[in-house]
Every structure is written in C-alpha cells, then in structure tokens.
Amino acid sequence: xxxxxxxxxxxxxxxxxxxxxxxxxxxxxxxxxxxxxxxxxxxxxxxxxxxxxxxxxxxxxxxxxxxxxxxxxx
Amino acid sequence: xxxxxxxxxxxxxxxxxxxxxxxxxxxxxxxxxxxxxxxxxxxxxxxxxxxxxxxxxxxxxxxxxxxxxxxxxxxxxxxxxxxxxxxxxxxxxxxxxxxxxxxxxxxxxxxxxxxxxxxxxxxxxxxxxxxxxxxxxxxxxxxxxxxxxxxxxxxxxxxxxxxxxxxxxxxxxxxxxxxxxxxxxxxxxxxxxxxxxxxxxxxxxxxxxxxxxxxxxxxxxxxxxxxxxxxxxxxxxxxxxxxxxxxxxxxxxxxxxxxxxx
Numbered sequence: 001x002x003x004x005x006x007x008x009x010x011x012x013x014x015x016x017x018x019x020x021x022x023x024x025x026x027x028x029x030x031x032x033x034x035x036x037x038x039x040x041x042x043x044x045x046x047x048x049x050x051x052x053x054x055x056x057x058x059x060x061x062x063x064x065x066x067x068x069x070x071x072x073x074x
Numbered sequence: 075x076x077x078x079x080x081x082x083x084x085x086x087x088x089x090x091x092x093x094x095x096x097x098x099x100x101x102x103x104x105x106x107x108x109x110x111x112x113x114x115x116x117x118x119x120x121x122x123x124x125x126x127x128x129x130x131x132x133x134x135x136x137x138x139x140x141x142x143x144x145x146x147x148x149x150x151x152x153x154x155x156x157x158x159x160x161x162x163x164x165x166x167x168x169x170x171x172x173x174x175x176x177x178x179x180x181x182x183x184x185x186x187x188x189x190x191x192x193x194x195x196x197x198x199x200x201x202x203x204x205x206x207x208x209x210x211x212x213x214x215x216x217x218x219x220x221x222x223x224x225x226x227x228x229x230x231x232x233x234x235x236x237x238x239x240x241x242x243x244x245x246x247x248x249x250x251x252x253x254x255x256x257x258x259x260x261x262x263x264x265x266x267x268x269x270x271x272x273x274x275x276x277x278x279x280x281x282x283x284x285x286x287x288x289x290x291x292x293x294x295x296x297x298x299x300x301x302x303x304x305x306x307x308x309x310x311x312x313x314x315x316x317x318x319x320x321x322x323x324x325x326x327x328x329x330x331x332x333x334x335x336x
Contacts, residue, residue, distance in 0.1 A: 006087075007080040018104030018304040024264050041103065049077060056088035057264035063108025064099055069088035070080050 006054020007070045008046055014066035015043035021058035021067060027051040030058060091115040093124055095142050104304020106294030107135055109261040110203065111142050113271045114172075117278055118145060126169045128162050130155040132184070134176035135210045136203065153184020156191030159198045170282055172199035178208035181217040181243045188247070195252025195286040195329040199277050202244065202289065205296040206315060213299030217241040220318055225299070240318060244291040248325040254286035256325040260293040260316065262308040273323070286329025293319050 008030065015037065021044055022030045031047035044067070046052065054071025090096070094115040101107050118124050127145040131137050133152040140147035150158040155173035163171040180188050180202050188200065207225050208214040214227040220240050222231040232240075248256040255277050259270035270292060277288035293315050297307035 005080060007077050007085075009081060014098055016103035020104055020304055020308070023305050023308070039098075054087055055264075059088035060264040060267045061109065061261070063101065063103075063105050063112075065090045065094060065108065065112050067088070068086070068090070070082070070085040071087045072080050072085045 003074050004053050005050075005072055005074050006052035007049065008044075008052060008058060009068045009070070010044050011066035011068075012037050012043045013039070014064050015041060016064055017041035017043055018063065019044075020061045020063070024057040024061045026055065026057065027053055091119045093119045093144050095144050097141060099142060100138055101135060102298045104295070104297050104307065105135070106205070106261050106292065106296075107203065109267055110174075110201065110270075110292055110294075111136075111139065113261070113267065113274055114174075114201070115143050117271065117275050118143070120275075121278060121282075123170050123278075123282070128159075128166070128169050128171045130159045130162070130171065130173045132173070132175055132179050133210070134179050134203075136174050136176065137210075139174055153179050153182070154187055155179070155184065156187040156196070156198065156200065160191055160194070160196045163197050167197070167284075170199075170278065171197070172201060172278075172281070174201045175203065176209065177202070177204045177206065177218040177243075178211075178214075178216040181241050185217075185243075188243075189250070191252075192247050192250045192287045192289065193252045195254075197281050197284050197286065199274075199281045199288045199290065201274070202291040203294050204243075204291050204315075204319065205294040205299070206240075207296055207299045209296040209299045213296070213301075218243070218319075220314060223314075242319065244289060244319075244324060247287075247289045251330050252287050253289055253325060254327055254329050254331075255280045255288040255290075255323075257289070257323045258291040258293065258319060258321050260311070260321055262295065262311055266321070291319070293321065
C-alpha cells in the first residue's frame, strides 16, 4: 500500500485557538501552541508532522478557514 | 522527506475558497457560523454561481456575512429576510437567492415571514442556524431553547409551563406544500460538515431548478452564549441538542407534491 504523507499549513494570525482541529485530527498531529499570535490566541501547530495523512478533517472543521492541507503519495 | 517538498500547489487537497474574502472573521473562536460560511463559499465556487448569487442576512451574528462571502448581499430587518428574498427572487428570477438566519431571527421574530415564504414556495434557500439562544444580544432564551436550558433570561432553566416548549421549526416547514427539500444538519465534526455540504449542494440545485423553497437547518453551537469552551460546546450539543433535533432529511419532494416524511 502506498504511504500517504500530509502537511498542514496554519495561518497563525487567522487562528483563534478554538481547538476544534485538535479534536478532529484522527492521528494526533495538531496541538495548540504555548505562544500566542498578535491577537492573543494560542494558534495551532503540527506537533507530530510525520504522522499527518492529509485527511483534511482539520481544515473542514476550522471555522476561520485558516488551515490549508497538502497531501502526497510516497 | 521534508515538509517543504510536500507543500506545493499540486499537492493541495484543502484550502480557502476563492469566493471567501481574505479577512479575519469577527465570530467568537469555534463558532459554527464560520464553517457554514465556508461551506456556502465552496459551493458557490463549485457551482460557478458567484455572479448571480444574492444573500439576504438579517440581524444576528451573521449580519456581517457580507464581509466574508464575495457575492451580492442585502441586509434585512430582524426576521424579515424571507420577505426581502421573495422580492429579489421575483424581480430577478434568474438569480440564486438565499437567506441566512439564526433561530432568534427565524423562529421568533420572523416566524410569520418564514411560514408564508415557505407556503408560497418561493424559489429561495433558507439557511437556518439553530444554536438554541439569541447569540448576538447576549444569550437570551429563543423559541428553540431546550427545556431546562440555562440562558441569561432563564437563569434557572427554561420552564415549559411559563415559556412554552422548544420549537421544531424545521418539522413545521416540512408540512408546508411549498417546500421541496427540508433537512437538518450539523457541522460539529468533519463527517457532519461534509454531510451538511452535500445537503446544501442539493438544496442549492433544487432552488436553481425552481423546485420551491429549500430549508436547511444547521444545529450549531454558541460557546460564548452557552459559557463553554468550543470543544465542550460541541460535546454538549451532541448530548443535548441532537437528541431533540435529530439530524437527517425530513422532506425530499417537489413543490406542491406529496409530503413524504422520513
């Protein structure tokens, strides 16, 4: 079976740190950052980037549309 | 393999729709409005109807929707969106007209307007965001507030003897012969949001085919009004709102056709 690798790019300034993407992620990739953006929100980042499968669940549930998802077969 | 090799336009699987404006939303973190805006933008782009779409947003949190979706918008008075949309769709029958209303707006103040627009079978799409309270004005009780639910005007919980029962407005609309497609969806999980997108697509196609009014309720959260975190609000919604407002298609028929209740 071909392995799939994914990547998530978060618009750090647009993220409001609601945490819905962290819950939606089936592979436990995302976490909320300890750092805050200029608006004071703990934005999302990829804690375990090697586990991402590019399913785009995080992007679908993101209310602020700040997640872009890429996927590639390797 | 490094992420840099992955992040290329040809590998893109999910991104922001071109119909959606590149601005930050004013909604609270985790608000369901953002997801529904996004789904609508994606569908307008997919169906290629950006130039002929007119949205009607009455008073509510979504009153600023014109800042976020790049189509023509008209603001309406509180609850009067179906009446305004009726006028627009009759004057410009080639356009796709939709209203975007909350539950305080549609079920309470605009109950008369929505009832008659659906009864006349106007060719409009009604997107009904049901979060059980008046979100914008500070979390007061709405007709859809659940029994026993604490809001700022029912601090000891909704008392049905005093305030009446929570109103299943979508089921009422399904009884009217003017509606063609009546469904209730949610956007709390990725699966539910994808399903909601399919329903909204069907609803838009029905309106474009002049089959009558399409009515899509989206059971939503208002984590600020409910005084919860976004994640807790989703869990609360799943445990309390969805049993009372079960998800799924309620009517799938044509205008004036037989009512097939599922």
